Amino acid sequence: MAYAIIRSGGKQFRVEPDSTIRLPLIAKNAGDAVDFETLVVADDNGVRIGAPLIENANIAASVVSHGRAKKIIVFKKKRRKQYKRTQGHRQDFTLVRIDSIG
Numbered sequence: 001m002a003y004a005i006i007r008s009g010g011k012q013f014r015v016e017p018d019s020t021i022r023l024p025l026i027a028k029n030a031g032d033a034v035d036f037e038t039l040v041v042a043d044d045n046g047v048r049i050g051a052p053l054i055e056n057a058n059i060a061a062s063v064v065s066h067g068r069a070k071k072i073i074v075f076k077k078k079r080r081k082q083y084k085r086t087q088g089h090r091q092d093f094t095l096v097r098i099d100s101i102g
Contacts, residue, residue: 002017002042002043002044003041003042003099004016004017004038004039004059004101005040006036006037006038006039006041007036007037007038008024008026008031008056008062009023009024009026010024010026010038011023011024012039012082015059015098015101016098016100016101017098017099017100018097018098019097019098020096020098021095021096021098022069022093022094022095022096023093023094024091024092024093024094025066025092025094026063026094028063029063029066029084030063030065031063032061032062032063033061033064034054034061034063034096035059036059036061037053038050038053038054038057038059039053039054040054041047041054042102043101053064053080053085057102058102059098059101060100060101060102061092061096061097061098061099062096062097062099063093063095063096064096064097065094065095066092066093066094066095066096067093068090068093069090069092069093070090071088071089071090072088072089072090073086073088074086074087074088075087
């Protein structure tokens with residue numbers, strides 16, 4: 001099975017053909033093609049590891065949609081000091097479909 005490890009938004013993701021992954025927000029419209037920094041590619045020919053990146057690694061991907069993750073609550077408290085702060089956060093993401101790894 002072919003797979004690749006890509007870097008997007010300062011994080012690394014393991015992707016496979018015909019899979020859909022959530023990445024940190026990418027400034028592209030739905031349907032646009034996306035280019036990634038490729039760190040590792042594994043296929044029938046073996047495993048290629050970049051130092052740090054692999055040149056000419058073709059990963060065909062397209063943006064499916066954008067969204068926001070479930071809200072998390074950030075709660076801070078200092079006991080006996082009457083200090084309480086509540087803050088919510090929703091992380092933006094981009095849904096990307098990996099078409100092929102070449």
